[in-house]
Amino acid sequence: MGGNGHVRTLRERRHRQRRRLQKKGTSAARRVLRRLSGREHRMMTDLNHQISKFVVREAERTGRGIALEDLQGIRGRVRAHRLQRRTLHTWAFAQQITFTRYKAACAGVAFVLIDPAYTSQACPECGCVSRANRPARGRFVCTGCGLAGHADHIAARNIATRGIAGWAAINQPHATGLPSPRRDRESKPPASTGGS
């Protein structure tokens, strides 16, 4: 997921606004802060519902499964990027995963969380992993085989490949040497996160 420019811009603007208000520190400023975060949460929740609904419907329609990057180590590993330490960002990603997992389960669509390590630096053709494969922002050019493309598309191919491997592992729980993504049978319906 990601790459939603509109949401990012909005989030940045809210973030700046919040910083300004936090500096003020008055009770009126704190009130505005609380109202802001409530509205922000409702907006993100709504958007996450729409995105997850769309993704699951597409997967169902095309007979495919869904693989998402486990960006916060929900599956176990703790890995916080600087940006993700911002609570809303982290919260929004976690919610996106929860919603998608739940809707996928309801629709009988395969859902896997994958290890996000090097998904943006690895070449899906030859397997070369290097920071040099990313000469510019948004661009991927493999130093090994020359495969070039939009960085997000390349990363998506890597995620899909790992998703397939992860799903195979789920369905062969006794296989050795394979990653073992958590089974998602017991996922609960997402709690309403409207207000707060």
Ligand SMILES: [Zn+2]
């Ligand atoms: Zn390559």
